[in-house]
Amino acid sequence: MQLTAPEENGPDAGGYVIAPDPKAPRLTRAVTGADQSGEATEIAVVEERPLTIFLNGQEIVTAMTIGDYPDYLAVGFLRNQGMLADGEEITGISYDEELETVVVRTASATTYEEKVKKKTRTSGCAVGTVFGDMMEGLAGVTLPQAELRTSWLYALSQRINTTPSLYLEAGAIHGTVLCKEDRPLVYMEDVGRHNAVDKIAGWMVLEGVSPDDKILYTTGRLTSEMVIKTALMGIPALASRSGFTAWGVEIAREVGLTLVGRLRGKRFVCLAGEDRLVRDADPGSVPDEAKKSGRKGGA
Template identity: 40%
Template sequence: MTALLPVAGAPRLTAAQCELLREITILDEYGERRSIHIPAERPLTVFIDKRELVTLMTLGACPELLVLGYLRNQRLIERVQEVESITVDWDVGAAAVRTHAGVSEIEAKTAQRVVTTGCGQGTVFGDAMTQLDTVRLPSAATARIRQSTLHRMLETMRQQDSIHRKAGSVHGCALFGLQPGGGCEKLYFVEDVGRHNAIDTIAGWMGLHGIGGADKAFYTTGRLTSEMVMKAAQMGVPIVVSRNGVTAMGHELATRLGMTLFGRAANRHFLCYSGFERFDSEPEPQRAPVRVVAQSD
């Protein structure tokens, strides 16, 4: 895809770099010592207008986008233009956010903190259920996905070069554009130690470039819990695909929002948990039953 420019009035962002992998020596079951790579998890403490907000445990691949998406998904900001700048300094492990006019009612917005099931200490400020009325997703008539398109998405992710292949222990998330005629295009991919960090980074990328979610599908290697479903809905994405499973609360939330959830999705296999009306099924041929022939003595 062509390079995208930030939206007018977008915040100034640093481009902080850090090592994503660390080499260590291990002892295996054969008594042999060898070198392997592991993800370089590190803390990033976020300050907003000099007020300490939260410490995120992250791989650090795109820390500025992670912070921007975190602020959006926590509803601390509504538009990225509210932020003047985000400065990340790995020497001190901090991200300094400067806003133009401060965060309105920040005390109230951060008073109710729920520790979620997320890897890397996922947190949700406030009650996600109270935000349902503010979510607007496109109708099933305009936002759909074919089974063949889903297969193409899964094949794209199967071929994706990733840190997980080298070192494991990370989650990956991707945003796909759904095209007329059943095509799809991978728009952005990111990995982090927690699935919440990965989806927040994608939310930050979308906000920075003014990209809407109505004609998009979101892919994650992590399980679809209520907070992951809510974050996808806040991004305006009606179709979510996971290599993992779906929790009961995630399913309930998606059903109420009219979202289509796919889980256990890998290769040509998947389960559609909700939102059947958005899915154009193209069923695979049924496998012939395996006959067991009894052998005589």
């Protein structure tokens, strides 16, 4: 069975390698109801399905997800939790849609019984899960001292926020985009931003993509979990149209991550890595974001 979405978007899909498909039939459903005037109305609502991830013979976690790209989600989750080491040989990935399970198999044996016991519920919407020693993985992280140009930020913000997406179709969803300079490459969405990040991490692992010159853009808050996952992926810059948490900022400063938030129109705030920010665009030449912009600041 094909694991990735049936219409793997090519580079001709508006420049994206993978872009959202807001019309995909399995991702939303039409639901009827009544509006404020009591009139019948029909809207698209996002689907939410359980997906249980196994590593070899061990059950690791059950995530609530929209159901696309289960292979990328599983591999990315395991990679970001430190359960797949760099260079680990993945010998197979199998997805059973009926049983709602995905199994990742590796050449070497794995045992994570103790790690699985130490779970932490995160602040992510749809309730994210990380494992208690995830912070320990940051000890040896050294991020590239890559520059981040303000012209790239402005171009990415405008492009991403006008890209057709499930959010604009149905709402109730988060997006995360892997970018290089001013070009968005892979745009993933899910009910939790942690899932969207894990899908991108899985794509990078399976496609052998280097993180050194990449930027991660998210529609959600810049929380400790988002910062940790970005750092563990080796990506040197993280940007969002939403705000920060104090712990997220502290961790970003410790690991050398450039952190930019509240990116809307010409405005943004950089709270970590400001020395790597190259101000090559005049904010006065950037139009303000329209008040009726299709995308709001994510929670």
